[in-house]
Amino acid sequence: MNEKPPVLDPKLQTSDDPRCIPITLDAPIEEGDAIAYPTYTAEEHETWRIMYARQRALLPTHACQEFLDGMAQLKFPDDRIPALRDVSRELDKATGWTLARSPGLLHEKDFFELLARRVFPSTDYIRPRTELDYTPAPDLFHDIFGHCPMITLPAFANFYQRIGQAAAKAEGDVRVGLVRIYWFTVEFGLVHQNGKDLIYGNGIASSFAEAKNSLTDAVEKRPFIPDKVAQQPYDIWHMQPILFVIDSFEHLEQSFDDWARRNGLVK
């Protein structure tokens, strides 16, 4: 067993870094238009500019059309950090999702409860320049650039809410399976499109190294079958050696729904 206990965004929860200690919310967090825009330094805006330019150049040949369309729809600025309330407004128009300002890594229960309400908790701080290629803690580049484009797509948005709803009842082995499905879809999913495997998982889309590695022959691609994915352990500390490929986002939504129903998680 080289797998750590399955937890959400698990690499964040096995470090001694204080940013990696999950936070339990004891009061509601700001949502949508109520989220103030922080004061960022010039260096922080520059970090966004560098990372955004790098991923934007790479993704047209690596990401699926829906991710690219979502990026365009969200109108990210090139040279400054976007405001959560602006991104939230665009998500609301597209699929009725909104953003909430997350103070950091949320406890899994709080995280899933927000997803079940079609609310995505996003951090509003950016990684230090020394962590351009890897950061152990959540930051706004992963949350905004990585997660939000796919939430503009109705089938994905519905699937994502369904994960939050299913989590409320998932326990034991079924919860382990649910977290594995989350990992291999939301974070590390591929979709077969126009004869190619392409990225939709935000953990790949927001990482330069993962994005380049994921489509090479170094990675074994398997068809997405929820029962199989739920049985597949993963090693969080290395590039993923196995990824699962969906046929379409409707296929993802329907096959997850079937799995959740068969396991008594949703009606």
Ligand SMILES: [Fe+2]
């Ligand atoms: Fe994530």
